Amino acid sequence: MVDLELAAIESNWRRKGFLQKIFSPAEQELITTSKNPDKMVWLLWSMKEAAYKAHQRSFNLHPRLNWRAQECRLVKITSGTASGKVEVEGNTYYTTSEITSAYIYTSAEKTLDSGVKNGIFKASSSEAKEELKRITSAYFKVDMGELQLKKNVHRMPFLEGRDGFFFDQFSLSGHGEYSAYSLSLINCETTVKHS
Amino acid sequence: METKEIMYCLKKIVKPYVQNDIAFQDFSRDTDFIKDLEINSANLVDIVLDVEDEFNIAIDNDSMDNMLTVNDAVEIIKTKQREQ
Numbered sequence: 001m002v003d004l005e006l007a008a009i010e011s012n013w014r015r016k017g018f019l020q021k022i023f024s025p026a027e028q029e030l031i032t033t034s035k036n037p038d039k040m041v042w043l044l045w046s047m048k049e050a051a052y053k054a055h056q057r058s059f060n061l062h063p064r065l066n067w068r069a070q071e072c073r074l075v076k077i078t079s080g081t082a083s084g085k086v087e088v089e090g091n092t093y094y095t096t097s098e099i100t101s102a103y104i105y106t107s108a109e110k111t112l113d114s115g116v117k118n119g120i121f122k123a124s125s126s127e128a129k130e131e132l133k134r135i136t137s138a139y140f141k142v143d144m145g146e147l148q149l150k151k152n153v154h155r156m157p158f159l160e161g162r163d164g165f166f167f168d169q170f171s172l173s174g175h176g177e178y179s180a181y182s183l184s185l186i187n188c189e190t191t192v193k194h195s
Numbered sequence: 196m197e198t199k200e201i202m203y204c205l206k207k208i209v210k211p212y213v214q215n216d217i218a219f220q221d222f223s224r225d226t227d228f229i230k231d232l233e234i235n236s237a238n239l240v241d242i243v244l245d246v247e248d249e250f251n252i253a254i255d256n257d258s259m260d261n262m263l264t265v266n267d268a269v270e271i272i273k274t275k276q277r278e279q
Contacts, residue, residue: 011237017247021240021259045237063229065239066260155230175235 001120002042002104003176013041022048022067030074042104043082043097047072050108050182051086051093053156053171058091058110062154082106107171107182115186125179128172132181133159136167139185196250196276201269208245209265212238224266242268252276 013019019028019041027044034040048070055061071087072095082097086108097106098120109116117135121127129149136159137144146162158168170183206222213219214233218226228234228242239262243254246268252275254262262268 007237010235011241015241015244017244018240021243021256049236063263064260065236065243065262066256067240068256069260 001173001175001178001180002046003178004038004042004101004103006176007042008038013038024068024071027072030072039099039104043077043099043106044072046097046104046106047082047084047086047095047108049173050095050106050171051088053173054093054108054110055088055091056154057156057168057171060152060154060156103175103178105173105178105180109184114184116182116184118180118182120178120180122177123179125172125174128174128179128181132170132172132183135183135185136170140165140167196273198269198273201250201272202265204249205246205265205268205272208249209234209242212242222265224264224269226265227263228265229263246272250276252279 019031023031023044030044031037031040048067051070052066056063069089072084074082074084076083080099082099084095084097086093086095093108093110094112095106095108096116097104105118105120107116107118119128119131133144133147133149137147142161142165148160149157150160151157156168157170157172158166160166170181173180202224209228209232210219212234214235215231218231218233226232228239229236234242243259243262247254250272252272254271254275258271262271
């Protein structure tokens with residue numbers, strides 16, 4: 001999630017050396033040749049952040065500042081959406097972005113159309129967290145009140161419930177005025193440890 | 196450069212990007228830029244660039260990769276200064 005208004009205040013990406021720390025020469029070219037370089041910077045940035053989160057989740061990795069290890073390619077871009085591919089250490093992640101005048105939100109998945117569901121809120125993160133709990137509890141038929149949101153040693157969130165209920169196929173993201181969740185409920189039965 | 200001196204400069208560099216002022220009061224080698232100071236990840240790029248300017252060093256991508264805490268930054272700065 002990138003709140004575009006806040007990003008414009010917080011970060012001066014035109015600063016010398018900034019783009020080189022994050023983007024490859026090919027990605028920098030996408031930015032410099034774009035009609036709207038500000039949006040392109042934050043679109044590629046959000047793709048990298050989303051892809052690394054998905055990568056971190058699949059391999060249980062610690063957080064890293066390794067933007068240059070992620071290579072973005074745009075597949076399709078319209079005024080309000082973008083789809084792309086991000087390579088992270090030999091793995092491909094497919095990204096889907098929603099672009100508005102206020103924010104850019106990207107989710108990433110390992111296989112195309114894996115049934116990722118997003119919720120974006122113009123509110124504090126607690127609203128996104130509540131909705132995430134509501135959907136999870138309805139899908140797995142567990143009591144919402146018993147679901148607890150926790151973080152593992154690598155700071156990735158998971159939901160824990162009674163009788164060993166465990167669900168972690170989701171991600172939370174927030175910046176400025178906006179917060180969001182992204183979750184995948186397809187083929188996730190195997191990831192739920194229900195004793 | 197002494198660790199103490201590096202820490203002093205680092206604290207000044209980090210200050211404008213800190214989102215959690217209470218955690219900043221306990222600035223130590225164990226302080227984590229994201230977890231404790233709640234620094235926005237894009238601002239970590241600014242910190243890396245500020246550190247390069249202040250200490251006159253170049254931080255390569257592999258070193259940046261692991262710059263998550265104050266201690267990580269101190270070690271990277273020391274290593275890069277020794278290499279010069």
